[in-house]
Amino acid sequence: xxxxxxxxxxxxxxxxxxxxxxxxxxxxxxxxxxxxxxxxxxxxxxxxxxxxxxxxxxxxxxxxxxxxxxxxxxxxxxxxxxxxxxxxxxxxxxxxxxxxxxxxxxxxxxxxxxxxxxxxxxxxxxxxxxxxxxxxxxxxxxxxxxxxxxxxxxxxxxxxxxxxxxxxxxxxxxxxxxxxxxxxxxxxxxxxxxxxxxxxxxxxxxxxxxxxxxxxxxxxxxxxxxxxxxxxxxxxxxxxxxxxxxxxxxxxxxxxxxxxxxxxxxxxxxxxxxxxxxxxxxxxxxxxxxxxxxxxxxxxxxxxxxxxxxxxxxxxxxxxxxxxxxxxxxxxxxxxxxxxxxxxxxxxxxxxxxxxxxxxxxxxxxxxxxxxxxxxxxx
Numbered sequence: 001x002x003x004x005x006x007x008x009x010x011x012x013x014x015x016x017x018x019x020x021x022x023x024x025x026x027x028x029x030x031x032x033x034x035x036x037x038x039x040x041x042x043x044x045x046x047x048x049x050x051x052x053x054x055x056x057x058x059x060x061x062x063x064x065x066x067x068x069x070x071x072x073x074x075x076x077x078x079x080x081x082x083x084x085x086x087x088x089x090x091x092x093x094x095x096x097x098x099x100x101x102x103x104x105x106x107x108x109x110x111x112x113x114x115x116x117x118x119x120x121x122x123x124x125x126x127x128x129x130x131x132x133x134x135x136x137x138x139x140x141x142x143x144x145x146x147x148x149x150x151x152x153x154x155x156x157x158x159x160x161x162x163x164x165x166x167x168x169x170x171x172x173x174x175x176x177x178x179x180x181x182x183x184x185x186x187x188x189x190x191x192x193x194x195x196x197x198x199x200x201x202x203x204x205x206x207x208x209x210x211x212x213x214x215x216x217x218x219x220x221x222x223x224x225x226x227x228x229x230x231x232x233x234x235x236x237x238x239x240x241x242x243x244x245x246x247x248x249x250x251x252x253x254x255x256x257x258x259x260x261x262x263x264x265x266x267x268x269x270x271x272x273x274x275x276x277x278x279x280x281x282x283x284x285x286x287x288x289x290x291x292x293x294x295x296x297x298x299x300x301x302x303x304x305x306x307x308x309x310x311x312x313x314x315x316x317x318x319x320x321x322x323x324x325x326x327x328x329x330x331x332x333x334x335x336x337x338x339x340x341x342x343x344x345x346x347x348x349x350x351x352x353x354x355x356x357x358x359x360x361x362x363x364x365x366x367x368x369x370x371x372x373x374x375x376x377x378x379x
Contacts, residue, residue, distance in 0.1 A: 001079045006114045007096040008033055009104035014063055016044050021059025023047065034093045034105040037067045045069045046105065048093045069273070070094040075103050083111055083257040088272045092250075108254050112223055115257065124222050125215030127256040128236045128248040130331045131324065134159050135202055137166045142198030144169055144205075152307040152320070157235045157244045158206045164242040165235060167206030177205050212237045213248050219256070222248055259301050270305040274319060277342040286345075290353045291325070297356070298328040304348075306341060319344040323352050332356060 012032045014023060016039040023035055035047040045067035070091040073082050075098045086094055092108040112119075135144045135156045144156055148171055158167040177197070213222040213234040222234055233249035258268060267284050269275070283304065291299050303324045311318040321344035322335045332355050336347025 002076050003082050006110050007104050007106040011105045016064040018063045020061050037063050046093050083254040087255050090270050119220035120218045122219045124213045128246040130246045131333050132246050137203040139202050141200045167208035168210045169206045214239045267302045274306040275341045277340045301326045313339045316340045321345050321348040323348045
């Protein structure tokens with residue numbers, strides 16, 4: 001399946017110098033799927049409606065300040081490759097070209113709607129993210145904001161004193177709270193207001209009850225729930241409890257569309273533009289070398305995510321790198337930080353390698369224990 005029937009010409013083209021107030025008015029009046037930003041006839045990036053609505057940037061700001069860089073996708077591109085490009089570009093909307101002519105846009109939601117019926121073949125348990133970051137309901141909002149920023153995520157499951165699911169807090173919740181607070185208090189002296197908000201307990205901002213999914217249900221049912229409730233993700237809990245065991249997002253589902261059954265390792269990189277000092281081929285080679293240390297383990301998919309911090313050393317930015325493998329023995333992960341992509345990747349790779357070797361040792365111990373018990377049983 002290609003995206004020829006998924007892409008839509010329902011977009012508006014604006015100049016990079018256009019003011020956000022006018023762009024907001026365009027969304028309200030014409031309700032386009034997205035806005036494509038151009039500068040002197042050249043493509044610059046895109047602006048999605050949710051991105052604009054959730055932005056607190058003032059109306060007088062230029063479009064170039066909030067534009068999102070997104071890859072150009074050919075109108076006849078395969079849907080799997082289009083999904084890969086959206087994930088690796090860390091975007092939910094991208095421009096679609098027919099030759100050198102801008103045709104329209106394609107969104108992650110449009111792709112998921114087109115393949116929805118096919119998603120009954122996979123379960124939530126096969127693709128959800130296990131390395132979930134949570135926050136306590138008594139923790140401060142400032143702590144939640146730091147975790148969202150440090151992990152480059154948009155939602156945090158909230159847990160109670162027993163680590164049971166109590167609610168969820170998102171970047172949208174925080175922005176909405178700040179906007180409501182500003183509207184309520186008007187233009188009075190706001191010195192100290194930021195500190196007061198950061199000290200509030202997460203309980204005051206979180207949403208409850210939480211939309212959830214169970215590992216055994218189909219991805220089709222989970223995605224339908226996301227569409228019905230206009231959310232980008234669900235918290236994964238076991239059928240018999242309220243423990244948080246992971247999260248499933250629309251991006252996880254898009255990523256699953258790119259999985260292959262080929263013999264070579266399928267490697268996907270989010271924020272691939274940050275690969276300044278290392279090539280994709282070097283990453284694949286290094287990952288293969290680590291995985292080969294445990295030959296009984298088969299890797300179905302590898303995902304790397306780079307995130308840039310503001311800190312720099314001699315002009316080189318501090319990057320965070322997260323590596324996640326989906327294997328025949330479950331999920332394995334490693335993360336680390338370093339200056340430049342090469343450094344950050346190898347710090348994360350070292351941690352991943354330790355986890356692979358630890359898993360190998362555990363399974364070897366279990367095998368030895370089984371052999372010993374069998375010998376004892378023969379006595």
